[in-house]
Every structure is written in structure tokens, then in C-alpha cells.
Amino acid sequence: MLKWIPAELHTHTLHSDGKQTLEELVQSAVDLGLECIAMTDHNTQSALADQERVQRQFGLPIISGMEWTTFYGHMLTLGVDRFIDWRVLGPDDIDEGIRQVHEQGGIAGIAHPFRIGSPICTGCFWEYTIQDWHEVDYIEVWSTLMPSIKRDSQRAFAMWTDLLNQGYRITAVSGRDWHVSKPDDALPAVTYLGVHDEAEEREGLAGRAVEAIRHGSVSVTMGPLLTMWAQIKGREHRYHIGEYIELTVEDSLSVTVQLDVEARASHYNLKPQNLRLLLTSSHGICSEIQVPAHTGEYTLSLQDPLGKGWIRAELYGCMEDCVMMIAFTNPIYMA
Structure with a gap:
């Protein structure tokens, strides 16, 4: 059985260029109804020295991570608690860095690939050459606050869709790129991770969260939780987000979509309205x-x-007086 955990996967503290301690960051996450965060300071994991203490204090799991911050792009590494030296990697051999992340059991994701680069934000724009996109675990397709309406996030979403159409299985997530918390902050997106429910156990949740991203069990939203499953007509088995279905030409498929506006309802405002719910495939809107x-x-x-x-x-639909894509799921794949 899957349990959907609201998470933030891109954060910073005073140990890099953030304006918050790890305790302040986690307190803000708890206040926003989040149940897991990833600690991804720039080129350092020193904030993780307090990881166990802060987890016990707030009861919120922290995923060990780091943002590789280079002249050619920013790459998020999760599930790795030992430093990997990215400085020896040039623009054409980032695949070697990804291999080392995988060797340690972690996952690697491209952060804000179309963020403005030099000279405004050196290295923020992704310029590395990917030799094999099968090795990329995820892409941060929505970045910063109110990402759904921002052009760089829309470009990243389109790039991800194009990679899916080419046959690559890459997970899409959101990332606040969280440096500071202000009372008048605009609305952030949230990444929901579908983890296997193990009697509500918090211990080991960070590891299960990494596995959820690895396997594509992810839904992204500006507010309400959107999930789905698929069934082949005449069969009972349900295929969930991130899973594969083997279809024959005779098979008829039904898809059940669940919309949950009660999860974290106090942290966003979704006014009464009619919403557009789409099923999109590699062949377009179906x-x-x-x-x-x-x-x-x-x-x-x-x-x-x-x-x-x-x-x-x-x-x-409409949120924050803007017409936007409110939420999307990662795919169910068909072979």
C-alpha cells in the first residue's frame, strides 16, 4: 500500500548560501505540513552533522544530499552521505559523476536546467553533455516559488516530456531552492512521494523516499494531491504511478484519477471552480x-x-489569481 508523503527536495542553510539554520529550516517545513525534506547545500554536507539530532527533535526525516554547484550546471545528489569530488569533472564527463553517485546507492537529478546563467547566476543553466540519459534519475522541472507560471520551469517540463517521448524513464520533481522563509512568501510547489507504508514507521522513511524518486512514484502540485492508477479491463491488478504495464492490442485500459483537496488544505487556497483534468500520453491528450x-x-x-x-x-485551473497547471503526476509506462 502506498502512502503519499509531501516533501521538499531542494534546500539550503547557513552552511552554504542559505539564511537559515537546519533547525529553522525544519521548523518551517513542519509549519508547512511537509513530512520530509532533502538537505542539499552547495558543495558541502556539513549541515548534516546535526541531522540525527534535528530529526529526533522535530520528528521529520532528512534525506542526505548535496547540490553540486559548478560552472556548467547544478546537480542534486540524494541518498549519498559521503563527499564525491565533482571538481575533477569537465563539461563532457558528468556521466562519470553520476556513476559514482549510483555506486554509493544514491540518485542524481538536474536542478533548474533553464534557470538564467552567467553572469546573473553562474552555472545555474545546465550545459553538461549527458552521454546517456538513462542514467539521469530525475529532473527538477518546477523550481522556486510559483514555478508553474515561470518560463524556465515550463521549458524544463517540456524537455522532460520530450525525453519521455524518446523512451527515457526520468522522474520529474519540484524544488523550492529554499534559502530563506518569509511570512509573505509566494506559494511553493510540493513533491509528493509514494512510499510503501510500513506501519507509519518514520525510521527509514528517508531511504524509502529516495527509492520513490528512483522508481518514479511521484506527484507534483501547487496544492491538492493528484494521483492515479490504471487497470486492464477484466483484471483486478492496479498499476500505480511509476510502474510498467504490458499491453496487448486487445487490451482495454481504464485509468482512475484521485483528486484530494484536503491534504495540506490549510497551506493553499483553491477557490470553488471547474478544473480541467487531462490524461496526456506520448500520443498527446487522450x-x-x-x-x-x-x-x-x-x-x-x-x-x-x-x-x-x-x-x-x-x-x-486558477490559483493565486493565475490560470495555471496546478498539478501533474509522473507517468505510468506501457511496454
């Missing part, structure tokens, strides 16, 4: 319905055979 802005479950039958590829759910 289904679209209007749904009310309250918790519900919607099952859609897909008549046309989809063949190989992927399918995901997307939710559109």
Missing part, C-alpha cells in the same frame, strides 16, 4: 473532463490502443 474543485475519484476508459509509451494526469 482524455479530458471537467471536475469540481473538491475531493473526488474519476475513472476514464481509453478505447484506442496506446501501444508503447506513457500516460500521466494533469490538472489545470
Whole structure:
């Protein structure tokens, strides 16, 4: 059984260029209803010296991580608690760095690939040459506050979709790039991680969170939680986000999408309205319905055979006086 954990995967403290201690960061995360964070200071893991103490103090799991901050791009590494020297890597051999991250059991993701670069933010724009995109675990497609309406995030989302269409299985996440907390902050996105529920155990949750990203069990939102599963007609087995379905030409697929506006409801404002719920695939939009802005479950039958590829759910509507993509799931894959 999956449990969906709201998380923040890109954070900074005073140990790099943040304006908050680890305790202040975690307190802010708790106040926002988050249940897990990743500690990703620039080129240092020194803040993790207090990891166990702070986890016990607040009861919030902290994923060990670091943001490789270079002249050619920023790469987030999660699940690694030993320093890997990125300084020896040039623009054409980042794959070797990713290999070393995997060797230690961690995952590697591209941070804000289309953020403005030099001279405003040296290295923020991704310029590394990826030799094998199969080795990239995830991409931060939504970055900073109110990411859904920002052009650099929209470009990153389009890049991720193009990579999916090329046959790569890469997880999409959001990242606040959290340096400071202010009472008048704009709305952040949240990454929900589908972890296997083990009797509500907090111990080991950070490791299960990393595995969720590795396997694509992820949903991203500006507010409400959007999830889905698929079933082949006549069979009971459910295929969840991040999983593969083996389809034949005779198979008919139904997809059930769940919208939960009660999760973290006090931390965003979703006004009464009709929302657009889309099922998008590698062949384009394959289904679209209007749904009310309250918790519900919607099952859609897909008549046309989809063949190989992927399918995901997307939710559109108005938040913060802006018409935007409100949420999206990672894909269910079809082989």
C-alpha cells in the first residue's frame, strides 16, 4: 500500500548560501505540513552533522544530499552521505559523476536546467553533455516559488516530456531552492512521494523516499494531491504511478484519477471552480473532463490502443489569481 508523503527536495542553510539554520529550516517545513525534506547545500554536507539530532527533535526525516554547484550546471545528489569530488569533472564527463553517485546507492537529478546563467547566476543553466540519459534519475522541472507560471520551469517540463517521448524513464520533481522563509512568501510547489507504508514507521522513511524518486512514484502540485492508477479491463491488478504495464492490442485500459483537496488544505487556497483534468500520453491528450474543485475519484476508459509509451494526469485551473497547471503526476509506462 502506498502512502503519499509531501516533501521538499531542494534546500539550503547557513552552511552554504542559505539564511537559515537546519533547525529553522525544519521548523518551517513542519509549519508547512511537509513530512520530509532533502538537505542539499552547495558543495558541502556539513549541515548534516546535526541531522540525527534535528530529526529526533522535530520528528521529520532528512534525506542526505548535496547540490553540486559548478560552472556548467547544478546537480542534486540524494541518498549519498559521503563527499564525491565533482571538481575533477569537465563539461563532457558528468556521466562519470553520476556513476559514482549510483555506486554509493544514491540518485542524481538536474536542478533548474533553464534557470538564467552567467553572469546573473553562474552555472545555474545546465550545459553538461549527458552521454546517456538513462542514467539521469530525475529532473527538477518546477523550481522556486510559483514555478508553474515561470518560463524556465515550463521549458524544463517540456524537455522532460520530450525525453519521455524518446523512451527515457526520468522522474520529474519540484524544488523550492529554499534559502530563506518569509511570512509573505509566494506559494511553493510540493513533491509528493509514494512510499510503501510500513506501519507509519518514520525510521527509514528517508531511504524509502529516495527509492520513490528512483522508481518514479511521484506527484507534483501547487496544492491538492493528484494521483492515479490504471487497470486492464477484466483484471483486478492496479498499476500505480511509476510502474510498467504490458499491453496487448486487445487490451482495454481504464485509468482512475484521485483528486484530494484536503491534504495540506490549510497551506493553499483553491477557490470553488471547474478544473480541467487531462490524461496526456506520448500520443498527446487522450482524455479530458471537467471536475469540481473538491475531493473526488474519476475513472476514464481509453478505447484506442496506446501501444508503447506513457500516460500521466494533469490538472489545470486558477490559483493565486493565475490560470495555471496546478498539478501533474509522473507517468505510468506501457511496454
